[in-house]
Amino acid sequence: MAIDFPVLVEGFDTKAFIVATLAEDLGQGGDITSAATIPASATLTATMNSRDQIIVAGLPLAAAFFQALDPSAQIDVHVPEGAAAAPGTTLMTIHGNARAVLAAERSALNTVQHLSGIANETRKYVDAIAGTSTTLLDTRKTHPGLRLLEKYATKQGGATDHRLRLDDGVLIKDNHIAVAGSVHAAVAAAHAAGLQNIVVEVDTLDQIEQALAAGADRLLLDNMGPPMLREALAIIAGRVPAEASGGVTLQTIRAIAQTGVNFISVGRITQSAPSADIGLDFG
Template sequence: MTAFSAAPPWQPDSLQLDESLRRFLTEDIGHGDLTATLMLEANATARFEMVAREPMTLAGLSVAARAFQRYDDRIDVERLASDGDRLAAGTPLLALQGAARSLLTVERTALNLIQHLSGIATLTARYVERIAGTAAQLVDTRKTTPGLRALEKYAVACGGGRNHRLGLDSGIMLKDNHIAVCGSIEAAVARARQRAPVLTRIEVECDRLDQVREALDAGADMIMLDNMSLAEMSAAVKLAAGQVPLEASGGVRLETIREIAETGVDFISVGRITQSAPAVDIGLDAPAGAPAAQG
């Protein structure tokens, strides 16, 4: 494990996490784990370690640990790493001891979650590294898996990214269709300003420079530059002159994010860090030289 560890700025709410884990476990277990109950004695105990099998940025360790204890609070869980750690292959993550039936019943759900969330954190960290030294910050989007948004956005934070809206109630985003219904950017911003809660920010999506000027004149709090060219983004940065933050969005890839950051935008949103991140390889194995089960 390297010395680097980034403490995430927030944690998933424990009440909501427990409710989610209950649903996840119920989905997998159904009426009961036939294999574990038929093949293992009720009094059998086991020891396992969860291990990183490839380099990664860790996210979801606390979720995986809670999954085991949510199902069986007699399971002893020792955390050997922390969310946000950048780890080498072979690093142990959790040490687990308890009823063999319980451990093997929860194994797949716990691994699915930590593999998926660590995949998001790992990809996020790669994007963050590409823009290191610039003023731009990486942010996520609402392109998340239904039911997993809070966890996926937590994983982005573990990877060093920032969260955009957590949901539709987190801020006002005036996109082209909202503006079309209202008639203009000016009218849309005015209506939003009049009706929004006082602490709510208003962001306007623009795909042309004349719209950027209109959004600035209308008093937008933030402007999204949607699928603009590098030249257009640079021009928008000059036009805004620091009046409001600018967010670049649309088709951002690892190969292009650096040059986008160098235009001077403040934020770069990337949907693929949550929508398309591959899971990392994490295993649950018996410690070397020790029998997995007893009893």
């Protein structure tokens, strides 16, 4: 029986991810422990349960792991993506071939724990700026090969995409400016190349007028604390949107948002999010 691999994110090859992840865990010989100790025809029922308060992400992938090894497995998902789950919540029930379920267990759990951990951490940051006019952005600080999945998880937590790839938006940073020779030269070159929606990174107040005069469409205010951000926003005076970035933590994000900045980008939600505590229970 063939299975339909879920289209979780546009452009992400779910089948290739499932196959490669299972191959990494099974190796050449498969689950030799289960093969030696469990009859080939044995079946079992397992439940995937949250141990802590979490935001759920990745359950369709977990189901695909189990069905990849047992296409006839019966999977019931009990919690929608992006929903909050209290400790002890049953997220999924799996009934299928015992060897297959046990062989897929670690790949399924690793994926859901990682993605739910990102979604959970993201929601904390979103909640921290609730009531302000600021939007939380994710970044390209993702684990190699997992960007689409990790950005999917930040969306479940309530964040908005920043740039997906280097071809997905123009961001002129200090290194571009250093090589180009000046802010004006870098922005002019971007315009000459036909690029639009140009974001320019500035880390000093005197760079703001330079960037605006050069034709920047948005400013990224890098590593500025709230007092300096307020000064920067006063200079910008609403002429372009402004984004704060650099060193943002749960302890500092609300004060940053209260300056009135339009966006805050946070690398920690993908780079440093702890995995969610989720387990598979049998019987």
